[in-house]
Each structure stands twice: as C-alpha cells, then as structure tokens.
Amino acid sequence: MRRRKDRGTRSMLAALATTVTAIVIWALALVTMPSASAATLFGDDFQDGDAAGWSRSGGSWSVVADGSQALRQSGTSADARAVAGAGWSDQAVQARVKPIVFNGSGRNVAILARAQSTSSYYFLGLSNSGSVVLGKRTGGGLVTLASAPTTVTTGTWYTLRLEAFGTTLRGFVNNVQVVSATDTTYASGRAGLAGYYASASFDDVLVTDVGGPSEPPTTPTVTPPPPGTCSTSGTPIGFASVNAWGQSGTTGGAGGSTVEVDTASELISAIAQSGPLNICVRGMITVPAGMYNVASDKTIVGIGSNAGISGGGLNIGLPVDDAITSPPATAVNNIIIRNLSFRNANDDSINVQMFSHHVWIDHNDLCCGYDGLIDIKRGSSYITVSWNHLHNHTKNMLLGHDDGAGAQDIGRLKVTYHHNWLNQTPQRNPRVRFGEPVHVFNNYYYYNTDVGVACQANAGCMVEGNYFDRVEEPVSNSYAGPTGRCVARNNVFVNESGQPDCSGSVQEPSTYYSYTLDDPNSVKALVTAGAGVGKI
Structure with missing residues (x-):
C-alpha cells in the first residue's frame, strides 16, 4: 500500500489536514453487514506528487494541487480510465x-x-443528468444496473464508495447507500477511476476488503429500531449518570409528552419550550444559519437513520457571562441528544456552555461544520459523549475554551468520552483545559493527523482502552500552552501510531461512577459497527 509521507511538523500536518475529507469505512450493523474490521488493500492520496502504479487509458492524467495533491483527469474529449492494485474479489x-x-x-x-x-469493470458514477449510476462495462458501452436521483454540482467534492462482494454491488454517496444491484459478470479485479468525457479530480483512494452477506458478523449485531419509530429510552454511562448539582442522572424529557417535528420552525419552537418534552425529529431539517437554544429537560432524538439538522446548530446553555464563577440555579440541564446527523453548521454543531450540566450526546453522526462539532466550555459538567461518529472536520471537540478561563472551569468540565469513532478529525479529539477527571475510554481513533487527546492547562485526563490507528501523536500533555496531566493505560497503537506523551497523576473516574472497559483490541470492530445513527 502507498501511504502519505511523514510531514515532520505539526504545522505542516495541520495545514494539510484542513483540506482532507474523511475516508469513511461504513459498516452496517446488521447480520448481513460486511466485517467492521476490514483490512486495507490499497491506498493512494497522491501526496508524493506522482501517479506511479496507475495504468491509464485515454484522457490527460496528472497530479495537481487541488486543496491537497490530487489526481486530475483534465481532458473532456475522451473516455478516460485509470486502474491500480491487484485482482481482488470482495472489495470496497x-x-x-x-x-x-x-x-x-x-x-x-x-x-x-x-x-x-x-x-471491463463495475462503476459507480456521478452523472450530469442529475443521478448516481451503478453499472458495468463489458468492452463496449456502459450498462446501467441501478440509478438514483442526486444533485451533482461541478466544483464540489463527493465521497463515492462502491462495494462488491459475492454477486452484490452497493453504491454510497457521502456515506449514504443510494443504489444496489446484483450481477455475476466479474468476480474479481482491480480498482479504478474514470472520467467519461468529463474532467475531474480524484483524491484519497482507499480499497479495503469487505465480507459478503453470507459471512457471520465478527462483532455483536445491533438491531436498529423499526423505521418510523422514535426511541426515547436509554441510560448513559459516565458523568451524565452521576448524582450532582441537584440532578440525579440524565433523563431528558422523561415524564413529558412526545412531539414529532419535521420543519425548522417546529424544531426551534419545541426545543425552546419549558418543561420536560420528548422531541422526535423526522428527516433532515435545514434550519437558518445560527445557534438554537435548548431548554432544560429535553430529549431530542432522530427517527430511523435519516434524521438530522443542517445549516445551524444546537446551543445548550445560558448567554455568556464571564463574571459568573459558580453554577447558577437557572443553568440549563438534563438534555439528551441522540440519533441525529449534523451537517454544515455555520458555527458549532453542538455547543454546551455556562455551567450546563447532565447532558448526554449519544449515537450521532457529525461532520462538515464551520467551528466545533461538540464544544463544551465555561464551567459545564457531568456530561457523557458516547457512540458518536465524528468525521470530515478539523476542529472536532473542544473542552474548555481558553487558558484564562480557570475561574469558571477549575473543578468542573467533568466529561466522559467513550466508544466514539474519531475518523480523520485532525485535532481537538478532545482538546482539554482544566477539566478533571476527563475520562476518554474505548474510542476508535483513525488517522488524526495533528493530535489525538491534548490535555493542557492543568487538566487531568484518564485515557484508557482506546484504539489508535495511524495517529502520530495519540496523547499529549505538552501540545500547546500550559501543560496538563494525563495517564494513558491499556491502549492499542497500530499502523505507525506514536506513543503517549504523558506525566502526572489524575483522579480515578471510578470514584464517580462504575464502568466496564471493553478489550481495546476489539474496540475498532465494536465502534465502527455500533457508532453513529440508526443503532439505538
């Protein structure tokens, strides 16, 4: 496999990371799912400046700067193709x-x-007819096996994924399966790229093996709720379960009525209501740009696997007042956010601030925002962030916003992060100030090019049972600014991952709550199968 060259310095890594979109290996958590622990067969991100190993036919192929280095097919008067790799059978x-x-x-x-x-090949293509096409070529013209309408905009990056296992073909666009078919023409072959009388850039090519539907799963199966249901049950593990600050655990809208929303106005109105309320979100709701306040005692949960919020974000907390140094009785508390996709927020996707407490953020899919995906700051505490899939984003999760905010933050910012999939999120995984203990356990880190857990400004981080995959600097208490304290134990480091840079002692999370660690060697499979939407 061809891999990116060592960048050497954090600044170079960070500059590159802002331009690289996540490579997402989807694993459906059903009996028929491909193995979540897929092995990498081939990869090329073209950062070495050449396209060695690719056999090309037609068109004009070259490596160019397109954000990062990318393979460009610049001609439009030819049927251009490039193939690489070996004769694999089951492949994604x-x-x-x-x-x-x-x-x-x-x-x-x-x-x-x-x-x-x-x-001669199978293909998954974006057509200028406004569709995604799954098809094959057998020496002559292109044969369509399945298609689905989609918006195709020139100058926009899309993540395409074509799975071929047994006689089954599945096509994904931006991590969502949109087409499928069965065909027996080709049993094995190489991977490739094509511009059919079209110019395009290609980057971050990844080929993995993928098991077919006849194979038993290698991890426990997860049965999602039936389509159209709204699951408001569940109990958090970690700091959101602790009895503190006048709140015993996190129950959200328990005891309140249940409403279903499918428009921006309905959603914004429901989350702002006083009193306990269960809010079931149907479909992807686009809200006007901005942050929308969530009142105490709310459960906000998506229906099925296609619900979410786009264009804006959720704010949990009172307006900012740096003069307040202890939790007010009116602090927002008892919030559950589950099973939602967050996309294209113009600020934070989820922001927790001003001493908000007892918040559970669970089984969400977050990417592609402007600022933080999940930021927690200004004295907030007793929070659990669990089983989320975070990807396609640089400034991932901030815990504590400033080195000078000790008056609000010291003794607070108690947060548990467990079983999250931090998938090519270069930094803030999380970036921690002052909080203690901050408990980071059983998470799967994949290709975080700047830093994994950064524990600074006298924070105390317990980092245990995690799986670090291609993470040069997995854990550090000397990343930037004042140093913190961290303990790293029982973690797994693979594929050129570095070792922890840790010192000092940290409070044991077990003094606050009970928890059971999964075997860190199983974490990759567990998390890729169970994190994200459609799994509760």
Whole structure:
C-alpha cells in the first residue's frame, strides 16, 4: 500500500489536514453487514506528487494541487480510465471525487471495482443528468444496473464508495447507500477511476476488503429500531449518570409528552419550550444559519437513520457571562441528544456552555461544520459523549475554551468520552483545559493527523482502552500552552501510531461512577459497527 509521507511538523500536518475529507469505512450493523474490521488493500492520496502504479487509458492524467495533491483527469474529449492494485474479489473502493467539466449529456465521473482492464469493470458514477449510476462495462458501452436521483454540482467534492462482494454491488454517496444491484459478470479485479468525457479530480483512494452477506458478523449485531419509530429510552454511562448539582442522572424529557417535528420552525419552537418534552425529529431539517437554544429537560432524538439538522446548530446553555464563577440555579440541564446527523453548521454543531450540566450526546453522526462539532466550555459538567461518529472536520471537540478561563472551569468540565469513532478529525479529539477527571475510554481513533487527546492547562485526563490507528501523536500533555496531566493505560497503537506523551497523576473516574472497559483490541470492530445513527 502507498501511504502519505511523514510531514515532520505539526504545522505542516495541520495545514494539510484542513483540506482532507474523511475516508469513511461504513459498516452496517446488521447480520448481513460486511466485517467492521476490514483490512486495507490499497491506498493512494497522491501526496508524493506522482501517479506511479496507475495504468491509464485515454484522457490527460496528472497530479495537481487541488486543496491537497490530487489526481486530475483534465481532458473532456475522451473516455478516460485509470486502474491500480491487484485482482481482488470482495472489495470496497472509495475515493473523493470532484467533477469539473462535463462534455455533452449523459457523461459521468466514477470509481471502478473489479476492473479486468480499462474496458471491463463495475462503476459507480456521478452523472450530469442529475443521478448516481451503478453499472458495468463489458468492452463496449456502459450498462446501467441501478440509478438514483442526486444533485451533482461541478466544483464540489463527493465521497463515492462502491462495494462488491459475492454477486452484490452497493453504491454510497457521502456515506449514504443510494443504489444496489446484483450481477455475476466479474468476480474479481482491480480498482479504478474514470472520467467519461468529463474532467475531474480524484483524491484519497482507499480499497479495503469487505465480507459478503453470507459471512457471520465478527462483532455483536445491533438491531436498529423499526423505521418510523422514535426511541426515547436509554441510560448513559459516565458523568451524565452521576448524582450532582441537584440532578440525579440524565433523563431528558422523561415524564413529558412526545412531539414529532419535521420543519425548522417546529424544531426551534419545541426545543425552546419549558418543561420536560420528548422531541422526535423526522428527516433532515435545514434550519437558518445560527445557534438554537435548548431548554432544560429535553430529549431530542432522530427517527430511523435519516434524521438530522443542517445549516445551524444546537446551543445548550445560558448567554455568556464571564463574571459568573459558580453554577447558577437557572443553568440549563438534563438534555439528551441522540440519533441525529449534523451537517454544515455555520458555527458549532453542538455547543454546551455556562455551567450546563447532565447532558448526554449519544449515537450521532457529525461532520462538515464551520467551528466545533461538540464544544463544551465555561464551567459545564457531568456530561457523557458516547457512540458518536465524528468525521470530515478539523476542529472536532473542544473542552474548555481558553487558558484564562480557570475561574469558571477549575473543578468542573467533568466529561466522559467513550466508544466514539474519531475518523480523520485532525485535532481537538478532545482538546482539554482544566477539566478533571476527563475520562476518554474505548474510542476508535483513525488517522488524526495533528493530535489525538491534548490535555493542557492543568487538566487531568484518564485515557484508557482506546484504539489508535495511524495517529502520530495519540496523547499529549505538552501540545500547546500550559501543560496538563494525563495517564494513558491499556491502549492499542497500530499502523505507525506514536506513543503517549504523558506525566502526572489524575483522579480515578471510578470514584464517580462504575464502568466496564471493553478489550481495546476489539474496540475498532465494536465502534465502527455500533457508532453513529440508526443503532439505538
């Protein structure tokens, strides 16, 4: 496998990381799912400046700067293809693809699987007819096996993934399965890229093996709720379960009525109501840009696996007042946010501030925002962040916003992070100030190019039972600014991951709550199968 070259310095890594979109290996947590512990067969991000190993036919192929280095097919007057790798049978081919120019109608840019040659393969393409097309080529023209409508905008990056296992083909766009088919033409072959009379950039090519539906799962199966249901039950592990500050555990809207919302106005109104309320979100709701306040005693949960919030974010907390140094009786508390996708927030996706407490953020999918995905600050405490999939984002999770905020933060910011999938989130995983203990256990870290857990400003971080995969600096208490304290124990470090940079002692989380560690060697499979939406 070709891998990125060592950047050497954090500044170089951070600069690159702002331009690289996450490579997401989807594993459906069903009996028919592919193995969540898929092995990498091939990868190329073109950072070495060349396309060695790729066999090309037609078009004009070269490595160019397109955010990061990318493989560009710049010609539009040819049926251009490039293939690489070996004769794999069951495979998942994934790449970031940016269409640039289409020459005529019915054109597409695509990724290829099981390629016998540059004229025989399966493909998943974005068509300028406004569709995603799953098809095959058998030496002549393209044959469509399945298609679905989608918006295709030139100059926009998309993540395409084509799975081929047994006779089954599945196509994903931006991590959502949109097409599927069965076909027996090709049993094995190489991976590839194509511009069918179209110009495009390709980056972050990744090929993994993938098990077929006849294989038993290697991890416990998770049965999602039936479509159209709204699951408001569940109990957190960690600091959200602790009896403190006048609140015994986190129950959200328990005891209140249940409402269903599917418009921005309904959602914004419901989360601001006083008193306990269970809010079931149906579909992806686009809200106007901004942060929307959540009142105490709320459960906000998505229906099925396609619910979420786009365009803005949720704010949990009173207005900022730096003069307040102890929790007010009116602090927002007892909030549950579960099973929601957050996309394209113009600020934070979820912000917790001003001594808010007893908050449980669980089984969400968060990416592609402007600032933080999950930020916790200004004296907030007794919070659990669990089983979330965080990806395609640089400034991931902040805990404590400033080195000078000790008056509000010291003795607070008690947060548990467990079983989260931190998937190519370069920094703030989390970035911690003052909180103690901050408990980070059984999370799966994948290719975090700047730093994993950064524990600074006299924070105390207990980092245990995690799985670090291609993380150069997994844990540090000397990342930037005043030093903190951290204990790293029983973690797994693989694929060129570094070792912890830790010193000092930290309070034991077990003095606050009971918990059971999973075997860290099983964490990758457990988390990739169970984190995210559609799993509760």
